[in-house]
Amino acid sequence: MLAGVAGELADDPDRCAALAVLVAAWRDDRGYCLPNATVYPHMWLWDSCFHSIAWSAFRDKRAIVELDSVTAKQFSSGFLPHMVYAGPTIARGPRSDVSSFTQPPVYALALLWAREHGLAAPPALVARISRALAYFTEHRFRDGLAFVVHPWETGCDDSPRWDSWVGTSSWDQDRWRDRDQRLVAAARFSDGEGEAVWSDEFVCAPSLFNGILSHAFLLAAELTGDERARSVSFEIGSAMDDQLWDESQRMYVDRPIVGGGPSCSAPTLDGVLAALGSVNRDHALACLEQLRDPSRFAAPFGLRYLPAAHPAYQPDAYWRGPAWPQLEFLAIQACRRWGLDDLAAELAANSKRAIHQSDWSEYWNPETGRGLGARPQTWASLAAAM
Numbered sequence: 001m002l003a004g005v006a007g008e009l010a011d012d013p014d015r016c017a018a019l020a021v022l023v024a025a026w027r028d029d030r031g032y033c034l035p036n037a038t039v040y041p042h043m044w045l046w047d048s049c050f051h052s053i054a055w056s057a058f059r060d061k062r063a064i065v066e067l068d069s070v071t072a073k074q075f076s077s078g079f080l081p082h083m084v085y086a087g088p089t090i091a092r093g094p095r096s097d098v099s100s101f102t103q104p105p106v107y108a109l110a111l112l113w114a115r116e117h118g119l120a121a122p123p124a125l126v127a128r129i130s131r132a133l134a135y136f137t138e139h140r141f142r143d144g145l146a147f148v149v150h151p152w153e154t155g156c157d158d159s160p161r162w163d164s165w166v167g168t169s170s171w172d173q174d175r176w177r178d179r180d181q182r183l184v185a186a187a188r189f190s191d192g193e194g195e196a197v198w199s200d201e202f203v204c205a206p207s208l209f210n211g212i213l214s215h216a217f218l219l220a221a222e223l224t225g226d227e228r229a230r231s232v233s234f235e236i237g238s239a240m241d242d243q244l245w246d247e248s249q250r251m252y253v254d255r256p257i258v259g260g261g262p263s264c265s266a267p268t269l270d271g272v273l274a275a276l277g278s279v280n281r282d283h284a285l286a287c288l289e290q291l292r293d294p295s296r297f298a299a300p301f302g303l304r305y306l307p308a309a310h311p312a313y314q315p316d317a318y319w320r321g322p323a324w325p326q327l328e329f330l331a332i333q334a335c336r337r338w339g340l341d342d343l344a345a346e347l348a349a350n351s352k353r354a355i356h357q358s359d360w361s362e363y364w365n366p367e368t369g370r371g372l373g374a375r376p377q378t379w380a381s382l383a384a385a386m
Contacts, residue, residue: 014352014355014356014383014384015057015058015383015384017356017360017383018054018057018360018380018381018382018383018384019058019381019384021360021376021378021380021381022051022054022055022058022062022378022381024376025037025051025376025378026062030043030069030086031065031066031068031069032048032051032065032066032069032070033047033048033051033066033378034086034378035047035374035377035378035379036362036374036375036376036377036378038374039362039373039374040374040377041086041087042083042084042085042086042087042089043069043070043083043084043086044082044083044103045070045080045081045082045083045102045103045107046082046103046104046106046155046326047378047379048066048067048069048070049067049070049106049107049109049110050106050110050325050326050329050378050379050382051066051378051379051381052064052066052067052070052110052113052114053109053110053113053329053382053385054378054379054381054382054384054385056110056113056114056116056117056119056385057113057117057384057385058384059117059118059119061119063110063113063114063117063119064114064119064120064121064122064125067107067110067111067114067121067125067129068122068125070084070107071107071125071128071129071132073097073098074128074131074132075192075193075195076192076193077135077138077139077190077192077193077195078131078132078133078134078135078138078139079102079132079135079139079193079195080102080103080105080107080132080135081095081098081099081100081101081102081195082099082101082102082103082152082153083098083099084097084098084099085097085098085099090181091181091184092152092184093184093187093189093194093195093196094189094194095193095194099152100187100189100194100195100196101149101150101152101153101187101196102148102153102195102196103152103153103154103155104153104154104155104208104209104212104213105132105133105136105212105213105216106212106216106330107129107132107216108129108133108215108216108217108219108220108223109212109215109216109219109333111125111126111129111219111223112219112222112223113385115223126223126224129220129223130220130224130226130229133213133216133217133220133229136213137232139197140197142205142257143205143239143243144235144236144238144239144242144243145205145210145236145239145240145243145244145255146205146209146210146213146236147203147204147205147257148203148204148205148206148209149187149188149196149197149198149199149202149203150180150183150184150187150196150199150202151165151180151183151202152180153196153209154206154208154209154270155326156208156268156270156319157176157180157319158171158176158318158319158320159266159268159270159305159319160263160266160268160306160310160312160319160320161206161254161263161264161265161266161268161270162202162260162263163263163266163312164256164259164260164261164262164263164264165179165183165201165202165259165260165261165263166179169263169311169312171312171314171317171318171319171320173318182201183199183201183202186199186200186201186202187199187200188200199258200258201258201259202258202259202260203256203257203258203259204254204255204256204257204258204260204264205243205244205254205255205257206254206270207240207244207251207252207253207254207270207271207274208252208270208271208273208274210236210239210240210244210274210277211240211252211273211274211275211276211277211278212276212277212330213236213277214233214234214236214237214240214276214277214278214279215233215276215277215333215337216233216277217229217230217232217233217236218230218233218277221233233277233279234279236277237277237278237279237280238279240252240274240277240278240279241278241279241280241283243255244274245280245283246265246271249265249267249271250286250287250290251267251271251272251274251286251287251290252270252271252272252274252275252278252283252287253265253271254270266306266310266312267296267306267307267310268305268306269297269303269304269305269306269327269331271287272287272288272290272291272297272331272334273287273327273330273331273334274287275287275288275334275337275338276330276333276334276337281338284334284337284338285338285340287334288331288334288335288338288340288343291303291331291335291343291347292343292346295307295308295309299323299366299367300366300367300368300369301323301350301353301354301357301358301364301365301366301367301368301369302323302328302350302351302354302364302366303323303327303328303331303347303351303366304321304322304323304366305319305320305321305322305323305324305327306320306321308321308367315365315366315367315368316365316370316372318363318372318373321366322363322364322365322366322372323354323363323364323365323366324362324363325351325355325363325377325379325380325382325383326379326382328347328351328354328382328386329351329382329385329386331347332344332347332348332351332386335347347386348386351383351386352383352386353369354366354369355380355382355383356383357369357370357371358370358371358372358375358380359371359375359376360375360376360377360380360381361373361374361375361376361377361380362374362375362377362379362380
């Protein structure tokens, strides 16, 4: 960390606290942060990308080290596993070392953050990230959109958008845990390195996943000068507008391919944050204006995952309404992309206040700020990047 950053921290207790969360979770021998040593002792793909972004906010070289670690287990196809195991755990595919599922490709955003904060990435890391993005267009594309084969791959594990697959809108931890394992059993894996390629029960083109992917290709064009990546970004964004836009809700919805049903149109925050990768300004602004609206997603402490009036809304229940720091961060990036700097600043201030109020929790009640889940959770350190 540069000496100048240390000087900045003296006047910013929240940045001090964010750095303390990161440093306490860092493992030199592994080259990454444990999201929470008790609850989450392994390495997760998008968690580590968010850690990298937070490290970059301090201009700390561990931003590059963590990105390098999280991409080190890349398959020859370009696939990046969503977990690297640090010890015994439940099966997530045929391999004993890594998961056979992936997660949203926020690694391009993390790499750009590192570059913008003066941290140079080795060419091999840039190449791995380019190959990881290409994996989706080569192996996980249908009708111009990327598809996922397990809810885990979206990062929003128990979202109401998956209720049609589960058969109920009443969330119960044991029911969902059992369903997750059934969907692992329903997945099909490649004969080569064992990545998931399809499922007999769950295949979906999610709006937020595609929004992040579209944005990632746009950033890849900036990082590498590859104009083909810019074209791919536009193609994905156009497919989102053609296939996932819901004019009645003024947001993006998901498209079920195998299984599923009407829950794919539930008005979750995913459908708004997909604006990050939209290519239609009118659609993007219609989405993002809902982040100002108290009857929709704007809450006293951050952003609700569901509108408060929705029958499934439970502000304390896992993925049924709480606010999440990584989604708050993506909302800020989407606002900045579309020139809503005033809204971005408002969200950033409220998010930092909420993260502090929640005591650096994994997620929190957006009405009261009460912390929920693991505490501290390392992606709460994104407060430093807001």
